[in-house]
Structure formats: C-alpha cells, structure tokens
C-alpha cells in the first residue's frame with residue numbers, strides 16, 4: 001500500500017534562505033526549459049504552418065534532449081550546480097508532463113492554453129525522486145537531509161511506515177512542508193462488521209446512505225467562499241508589482257488554504273466513520289469530470305447561425321456545488337481509508353438511480369417530484385429522493401456481489 005506523509009519542517013534562518021534559493025533555481029530551470037521548447041516549437045510551426053493538422057503534434061524538444069543538457073548547465077551555471085541532479089531531472093519531467101497533457105488535449109480536439117511560464121508564487125515545490133539521492137529521510141533524528149540546504153528539522157507528528165520512495169519540499173505561504181511518499185505501508189485491517197451500505201452523493205446533502213443517514217454539506221464552505229471572494233476583490237484593486245498587492249495575494253492564499261483544509265478534514269471525518277461501520281461501501285461511478293464539462297453550444301436548426309438554450313447556466317450552478325462538495329477528493333480519501341482498513345468499495349452504474357422506484361423498479365423522470373421528494377408514478381411509494389437513490393445503489397452493489405460469487 002502506498003501512503004504520503006506531510007510534515008511541517010522547521011528550517012533555521014540559513015536553511016530557510018537556502019530552501020528559497022533551491023526553489024528559485026528549479027523555477028529558473030523550468031522556465032528556461034519551457035523557453036527552449038517554445039522557441040523550437042515556433043520554428044517548427046514557421047517551417048510548416050499546418051504543423052497541428054498535418055502531423056501528429058509532438059514536442060520538437062523532448063525530456064530526453066533537455067535532461068541530456070543538465071550536466072553542461074551545471075558546469076556553466078554555479079547557481080544550478082549546488083542542487084541535486086535528480087531533483088532537476090524531476091523538474092524537467094514536470095514540464096514534460098505539462099506538455100504531454102497539452103498535446104493530449106490538442107489531439108482530442110480541445111483548445112488548451114500553451115504551457116505557461118511559472119511566476120514565483122506559482123512554483124512551490126521541489127521533488128527528490130529517490131530517497132538517498134540528493135535527499136535523505138533520517139527518522140531517528142526527525143530530520144531530512146537536502147543537498148545544498150542541510151539537515152532540516154521536521155515536526156514528525158506520526159510514525160512513518162513503509163519504505164520512503166520520494167521526498168518533496170513544498171512551500172505553503174511562509175512555511176515549508178515535507179512530503180514523504182512511501183511504498184509497502186502495511187494495512188491495518190479493522191474488525192469485520194458484516195455490514196454493507198449504499199451511498200448517494202448529492203447537491204443538497206453531501207451524502208445520503210441507504211441506512212437513512214444524511215450528511216450535510218459543511219456550512220463553513222459558503223462562509224469561507226464569501227471571505228475568499230472579498231479577498232480576491234481587494235487583490236484585484238491593487239496595483240501590479242506593489243507591496244500591497246503581494247500582501248493581498250497572501251491573504252487570498254491563506255483564506256483559500258483555510259477553506260481547503262476544512263473541507264479535507266471534513267472528508268476524512270466522514271470517510272473514517274463510514275469505513276469503521278461498514279465492510280462494503282457501494283458508491284456511484286460518477287464521472288465528475290463529465291458532469292463538470294462545459295455544455296456544448298446547440299445550433300438552432302430553424303435559424304442557421306442562432307443557438308438554442310443549452311442549460312449552460314444550470315450547469316455552471318451545478319459545477320459550483322460539485323466543486324464545493326469536492327466529491328473527487330472525498331472519493332480518493334475514502335478509497336485510501338478503505339484500502340488501509342481492508343474494506344471494499346464498489347462502483348456501480350449511476351444511470352437512473354435517482355429515477356428508479358426502489359420498491360417496484362419503475363423508472364420515470366416524473367417519479368422525482370422535487371430535489372428532495374420521490375413519489376412513484378406506478379406504486380405510489382414515497383421516500384426521500386436521496387435515500388431512494390442510496391437504496392438503489394446498494395441494490396446494484398448487492399447484485400454485483402451476487403454476480404461475482406456465481
């Protein structure tokens with residue numbers, strides 16, 4: 001099992017400066033490598049203007065080419081030579097990932113933005129891809145050795161288990177954190193309860209279970225979002241490059257972080273409780289990405305050049321709620337907890353779970369009277385709509401289990 005640990009680090013004043021310099025050198029490298037790719041790309045497009053449509057779009061400069069130049073760069077630029085070679089390769093790989101996803105999206109017909117240069121406030125971490133290579137975790141001393149920075153003290157609030165694979169230093173506001181990604185972390189199986197549950201994630205409630213538990217969306221999210229919007233408006237009024245603007249940006253970042261932390265804590269709490277009580281958790285296979293995708297323009301066949309309403313504003317509202325609830329994050333936390341506890345999570349087809357009557361299986365859009373009310377058109381069964389859906393999800397999960405056992 002894989003697991004990541006995040007600890008606050010307590011650098012000395014000198015180490016704090018060195019960490020900043022290390023980050024800055026990596027950012028310089030990232031931006032320089034991006035510049036090289038941009039130049040090569042422009043030359044390629046100038047040579048063949050149909051670069052995109054005629055050829056399979058491919059980076060004219062790739063990771064291998066850039067990584068091969070590292071030794072020379074380190075000889076010529078003393079600022080770069082201080083830092084670990086492997087961490088510099090990791091930075092180049094990060095850029096390569098940005099390009100791969102750019103080209104993937106171009107290929108699938110989207111129009112993504114070309115990878116952008118990273119300003120200082122957008123570049124916040126350095127990765128050492130292997131423990132012992134330019135960075136070393138020293139658990140007995142609660143310290144981490146980082147090449148060019150030294151032995152930095154770490155506030156280790158829990159035992160690190162398994163084998164440390166990668167080491168990452170991350171700047172958050174004025175603080176630094178250490179992220180250790182570990183392999184071979186032992187499971188801690190919980191005692192079997194014999195219980196199985198269906199879980200419906202919703203907009204009105206964060207989730208509803210087939211046992212009739214309703215978990216509300218946390219209210220702080222709205223309050224925090226309001227405070228965040230205020231801070232963003234203040235930021236927008238500040239003059240570019242001014243000290244006030246920098247301070248306002250810190251405020252925005254702090255408030256954003258606060259909302260994100262509260263949401264994550266909430267997700268952990270809910271996931272822990274579910275995993276403790278149930279052996280098998282059945283959830284909808286919600287392609288959040290699909291739901292959040294922008295609505296396509298719908299041409300009006302009667303009036304060429306005109307467009308019909310496409311529900312875009314409704315989707316934007318839904319997007320907001322979906323993002324607020326952060327289902328994707330919750331799912332990954334739930335899955336991690338499930339794995340750790342030796343439980344099972346099952347995904348079932350989400351189609352019609354909210355429109356099917358749990359009593360008589362009648363499917364009808366009219367069954368759902370409102371956001372909360374379900375009344376079957378055929379048998380008259382009445383229930384809370386989310387609970388009816390959660391029971392259908394549980395039913396689909398049970399059917400899958402039976403099929404697997406057969």
Ligand SMILES: [Zn+2]
Nearest residue numbers: 357360376379
């Ligand atoms: Zn019915």
